Amino acid sequence: MIIVRRLTSLLKPGELKRVLWFLIQGSSCSMCSFSVNSPASRLGGNWITKFRTVRVWLKRDSGQYWPSIYHVMPSPCSCMSFNPETRRLSIGLDNGTISEFILSEDYNKMTPVKNYQAHQSRVTMIQFVLELEWVLSTGQDKQFAWHCSESGQRLGGYRTSAVASGLQFDVETRHVFIGDQSGQVTILKLEQENCTLVTTFRGHTGGVTALCWDPVQRVLFSGSSDHSVIMWDIGGRKGTAIELQGHNDKVQALSYAQHTRQLISCGGDGGIVVWNMDVERQETPEWLDSDSCQKCDQPFFWNFKQMWDNKKIGLRQHHCRKCGKAVCGKCSSKRSPIPLMGFEFEVRVCDSCHEAITDEERAPTATFHDSKHNIVHVHFDATRGWLLTSGTDKVIKLWDMTPVVS
Secondary structure, three states, X not given: OEEEEEOOOOOOOOOOEEEEEEEEOOOOOOEEEEEEEOHHHOOEEEEEEXXXXXXXXXXXXXXXXXXXXXXXXXXXXXXXXXXXXXXXXXXXXXXXXXXXXXXXXXXXXXXXXXXXXXXXXOEEEEEXXXXXOEEEEEEOOOEEEEXXXXXXXXXXXXXXXXXXXXXXXEXXXXXXXXXXXXXXXXXXEEOOOOEEEEEEEEOOOOOEEEEEEEOOOOEEEEEEOOOEEEEEEOOOOOOOEEEEEOOOOOEEEEEEEOOOOEEEEEEOOOEEEEEEOOOOOOOOOOOOOOOEOOOOOOEEOOOHHHHHHHOOOOEOOEEOOOOOOEEOOHHHOEEEEEHHHOEEEEEEEOHHHHHHOOOOOOOOXXXXXXXXXXXXXXXXXXXXXXXXXXXXXXEXXXXXXXXXXX
C-alpha cells in the first residue's frame, strides 16, 4: 500500500517545508534511485527499487501522486539516470546490464530502446552525456566503461583500484571523476575510443560515497563514510582541499546549487546540511609532530629521556584544529567551532587560538536540518528549489528548499 500525504504544519523562518511524502507498507522493496521530471507543468518522478520495479509518478488533477507506469525489470535495479530533454531513462541492473528506455510525452508509457552489456556484475553508477551521446557507467567488477548511445558500441574502459561509488563528468574538458570505496578519486581524460589517466588523489580516511562537480567554479566535492566532505580545487591546480565537518554519520549524497553557490549534503544521520560556499574558506593545517607539548614543553608519554631528566610523568598528545600544534590536554582545554575551516561543531583548540578566534569567525556558514530518516539518495531540482530524498525507512520525502537555498 502506498500512502501519500501533505504536510500542513506551520513553519518557522528558515525551516524546510516538507511538501509531501510517500510511504511503502507491506513491501520488502526499497528505493535505490530516482529523479524528477516535469511533464506539461505536472511534477513527475522516476523511481526504481531493488524489487525489480520501475515506477513513474505523476501529479493528478486531484493533487494526489499516483504511478502512471509500473514496469518490472528482468533483474533487480541498482541505479538510474534520466535525461528530461530526450526523456531517456537508463537503468543499471544487478546482472551488469544497462537497459535504456524512452518515455512518452505524457509519461504514461516507456518504450525499450536497447541494452548495453556493460559490466560483469552489478552496475553501481550511470551518467548519460547528451552533448556527446555517451553513456558512462561503473560496476562492482571494478570497471569504468563508456558506450555510444546511438550505436550501443562500447568505446572504452578503465579498471579502478576498488569498486566505484561516485561518478561525475565535465563536458568541456571531457574529464571523468571516479570515487571508489578505498577513498581514492581518479581523474581520466576521455577521447572517442581511449582514455588517459590524469591523476589520482586521496583525502578521506574512509571510502568515497558521493561526488558532485561544479563546472563553473571547477571544484569537485566528495563525501565519505568518514563523515566529512572535501572540496577539491581542480581548476586552480594548486592542490587546495577544503574539509567540511557537519555530519555525525557517513555522507550519503551531495547536490550543488550553482546559482547560489550552496552545497547540500545528506547523511546517514538524517541530517540535511546546506553549506555556504560563497565565503573564503581556509585549509585545515597539517598536524605537527613533537615529543613534547609545543606550548608548555611538558613531555609526551613516549618521550622517556625528557621524562627521566625532568622527573615528570608523560602526558597524552592532542592537536589544535586551528594551528595544528601538538599540545597537552591542559593547554587545549577549550573548544570552539571554526566554520571557515569547515568545523561547524566545537573542536579542540589550544588556549591561545581560542582567545584569538573572534565572534565573527565563529559565525556559522551552514544550516542544519533534520530529515528524520536515514537518507540514501537525493535529487535536487534547482528550478523549483525542491529536494527529493529517499531513505532506508522506505520513505520518499519532497522538501521545499527555497527558505534556505535562494
